[in-house]
Amino acid sequence: MNLLFVLLCLSTIAVxxxxxxxxxxxxxxxxxxxxxxxxxxxxxxWDEDGKSLSIWDVAAHMSPSPIKDGSTGDVAADSYHLYKxxxxxxxxxxxxxxxxxxxxxxxxxxxxxxxxxxxGIDYYNNxxxxxxxxxxxxxxxxxxxxLPQSFQDLGGWANPMIVDWFVDYAKxxxxxxxxxxxxxxxxNEPKQICTEGYGTDKKAPMVNMSGIADYMxxxxxxxxxxxxxxxxxxxxxxxxxxxxxxxxxxTWYEPASDSNDDQQAAEDARIFDWGQYVHAIFTxxxxxxxxxxxxxAYKSAEQGYAKxxxxxxxxxxxxxxxxxxxxxxxxxxxxxxxxxxxSVEGMYAVPSYMDDLGVVMVPDPNWPQSHSSWLQEVPWxxxxxxxEIRNVYGNPTLYVTENGWSTDAGLIDDxxxxxxxxxLNALLDAIEEGSDIRGYTAWSMxxxxxWMQGYADKFGLxxxxxxxxxxxxxxxxxxxxxxxxxxTKSLDPDYEPExxxxxxxxx
Ligand code: GBH
Numbered sequence: 001m002n003l004l005f006v007l008l009c010l011s012t013i014a015v016x017x018x019x020x021x022x023x024x025x026x027x028x029x030x031x032x033x034x035x036x037x038x039x040x041x042x043x044x045x046w047d048e049d050g051k052s053l054s055i056w057d058v059a060a061h062m063s064p065s066p067i068k069d070g071s072t073g074d075v076a077a078d079s080y081h082l083y084k085x086x087x088x089x090x091x092x093x094x095x096x097x098x099x100x101x102x103x104x105x106x107x108x109x110x111x112x113x114x115x116x117x118x119x120g121i122d123y124y125n126n127x128x129x130x131x132x133x134x135x136x137x138x139x140x141x142x143x144x145x146x147l148p149q150s151f152q153d154l155g156g157w158a159n160p161m162i163v164d165w166f167v168d169y170a171k172x173x174x175x176x177x178x179x180x181x182x183x184x185x186x187x188n189e190p191k192q193i194c195t196e197g198y199g200t201d202k203k204a205p206m207v208n209m210s211g212i213a214d215y216m217x218x219x220x221x222x223x224x225x226x227x228x229x230x231x232x233x234x235x236x237x238x239x240x241x242x243x244x245x246x247x248x249x250x251t252w253y254e255p256a257s258d259s260n261d262d263q264q265a266a267e268d269a270r271i272f273d274w275g276q277y278v279h280a281i282f283t284x285x286x287x288x289x290x291x292x293x294x295x296x297a298y299k300s301a302e303q304g305y306a307k308x309x310x311x312x313x314x315x316x317x318x319x320x321x322x323x324x325x326x327x328x329x330x331x332x333x334x335x336x337x338x339x340x341x342x343s344v345e346g347m348y349a350v351p352s353y354m355d356d357l358g359v360v361m362v363p364d365p366n367w368p369q370s371h372s373s374w375l376q377e378v379p380w381x382x383x384x385x386x387x388e389i390r391n392v393y394g395n396p397t398l399y400v401t402e403n404g405w406s407t408d409a410g411l412i413d414d415x416x417x418x419x420x421x422x423x424l425n426a427l428l429d430a431i432e433e434g435s436d437i438r439g440y441t442a443w444s445m446x447x448x449x450x451w452m453q454g455y456a457d458k459f460g461l462x463x464x465x466x467x468x469x470x471x472x473x474x475x476x477x478x479x480x481x482x483x484x485x486x487x488t489k490s491l492d493p494d495y496e497p498e499x500x501x502x503x504x505x506x507x
Contacts, residue, residue, distance in 0.1 A: 025428050026490045030438065033486040035445035035461060036099035036402055038144035038188065040073045042448045043103060045080035049119035052109040054146035059204035066206065069454035076449045077464045078471045080123060087130045089445060089462055089473060094486045097137035099401060099441050101144035101188065104169055111148035113168040121176050128180050140177065141185040142170050145193060152205050157193060157217040166224035167231055174236045182242035185329050185401060186225040189249040190277050194218045199353050202452060211309055211351030219311045222280055226324040246281065247329035247401040250274040252381030253361065256339035265340035265359040270388065272357045282396050286322030287313055296356050303351055331402035334374065335381030336361040368415065371406040372457045379422035386430030397436045400427065404443035406457040416478040424491055442482060446473055
């Protein structure tokens with residue numbers, strides 16, 4: 001009896017340190033921390049120094065504006081001019097790496113690699129060199145949604161020619177930056193490019209042809225990624241010795257009940273939303289999952305189409321795509337509950353991606369809500385996502401390339417702090433159970449142009465004052481917390497930044 005009591009006390013002491021605080025958890029030594037932005041969201045300088053228009057310049061200049069607050073990325077956070085301040089922020093945060101993207105139309109104004117804009121090359125050289133001089137590794141995303149408008153006029157990602165145009169562009173980046181950049185993301189979020197950009201009007205280029213254009217886009221995005229990977233592998237890897245991956249946005253879909261229908265519905269949602277890309281790239285079989293091929297073929301026939309609306313991948317294309325990544329870049333923010341019942345009939349347009357999928361997705365009203373309608377805090381969903389990737393998709397090497405929380409204006413962002421801590425705790429649980437996670441990237445380092453939401457949804461560890469010409473950057477409370485996490489490679493749930501304690505005293 002006494003012994004049991006002693007053991008209980010000891011285990012309690014192990015969890016709480018002497019000052020009665022909660023347990024501090026440590027990340028592995030190899031683990032690295034970063035933060036992310038993307039070109040159109042931060043750079044501004046939309047028509048400076050030879051840059052041509054991208055699809056987001058065009059969307060933001062439409063009238064009436066499709067952007068919630070009528071804003072544009074013309075100036076954004078002005079990182080084109082303020083990149084030195086950005087690197088200072090990286091230093092302040094103590095980041096191991098910074099994930100940024102390159103604007104295609106800044107480097108190649110015609111879209112084609114026939115004419116390289118030296119001013120564009122200079123900008124990214126300056127940024128990369130400034131980072132390296134401060135010991136921060138560049139993590140470069142080749143494409144984060146800002147397609148040259150010249151290519152959109154030719155169908156953009158729905159035109160199979162885009163595959164080779166993309167590879168030509170990637171080649172220019174490997175040639176110019178590959179001596180210093182060792183981490184590459186080919187493409188950010190195939191699903192958002194295609195399903196939102198081509199299947200709806202919620203993202204540029206707002207093609208809004210669901211069930212058709214989105215699937216055409218998927219195939220070309222996968223091929224562009226895969227050919228870029230093969231190019232690096234064959235030509236550049238030997239000398240440059242870097243890694244190339246892709247960032248895939250994954251929402252966790254939880255069955256709304258334990259009924260078979262809801263279980264199947266949630267699985268289908270996971271496969272349609274992200275499993276199809278992961279399956280094609282990371283599994284031994286490759287290709288689009290059977291479930292999607294069958295569903296879309298069946299529905300297409302029912303709807304009177306001569307062929308499935310889902311383009312096929314040839315055997316050679318399956319081979320090209322399969323295994324075309326050194327790591328899996330995981331972007332993840334939130335979860336949804338999923339069910340399938342009679343109400344699904346007639347709920348969605350025909351044909352459409354949602355009709356092909358045939359489920360209803362809703363957030364649980366009890367989950368903490370961010371400033372973005374789609375984003376709720378569900379750390380156990382993050383944990384289940386890692387588990388699924390480990391068990392169903394062969395446990396690939398992962399970098400979390402985006403994770404974050406949106407707020408309204410304000411510097412004391414306790415909900416963001418809570419979100420980061422809870423999600424990082426879930427990530428640590430996954431590592432302990434065998435997930436191979438090498439790094440974590442906060443979205444975002446600074447407030448920026450949040451696509452259709454304009455400047456209304458703020459994701460930054462640093463606030464940006466978009467009303468000041470200087471675009472003044474100020475750390476939020478979450479910046480101090482993140483800095484300590486990066487510095488100590490640990491999570492101390494009780495850590496309070498001194499600077500803020502001092503500020504409270506002064507008030
Ligand atoms: C990331 O995508 C992007 O890579 C990044 O550029 C962006 O700033 C960040 O998210 C924050 O949004 O149908 O209107 O409800 C995350 C993917 C974005 C996918 C929001 C779902 C829902 C849009 N998610 N989207 S809506």
